[in-house]
Amino acid sequence: MKTKDELPDCPVATTVSLIGSKWKLLILRNLLARPWRFNELRKDLDGISQKVLTDSLRSMEEDGIITRTVYAEVPPRVEYALSELGESMRPIIKSMEEFGIRYKKSIASQ
């Protein structure tokens, strides 16, 4: 979690400091549906590198947005899921979805 002093004064900038990247937004979108495994995310997020996915997941875990659970199987299964904090970001992705739906309709009708 970030401390109070690390956060920008502006609440929009605060949110942007947590999920202001293409990949974090798309990871959040995926995890809002269900927990995902690392390799599943890597296959689904077209064009993401292993390093950027690892870094994005670690950063979101450190910020308390997602949880990382290791299941003692062979090979070990690692699953990423949303925390309560991450779940509370649903309205952001919802508003992006609603905009995207309207935008795609307007483009299609041109």
Added chain:
Amino acid sequence: MKTKDELPDCPVATTVSLIGSKWKLLILRNLLARPWRFNELRKDLDGISQKVLTDSLRSMEEDGIITRTVYAEVPPRVEYALSELGESMRPIIKSMEEFGIRYKKSIASQ
């Protein structure tokens, strides 16, 4: 403007393709209040380089999110403002603001 074939199927990914970066989100936040000049934006967006600001504004202009108006003064004044499309993104920034306010409160009370 992007064409229909350039857009991802997913409406969230469509929106992310338009404003899925830290700086584009913060530029959008600023322009939702009023039109801004280039140098004003550069001073306000702490840490942004001239190149990234230029590229971000050009990309948002090409995507039809912002307008760029040159006023015939000496020296010429260039102003960036939201288009109707950009204005229709207000609920996205609003939901980020609402999340940020709640998040900052929860951090402050810990």
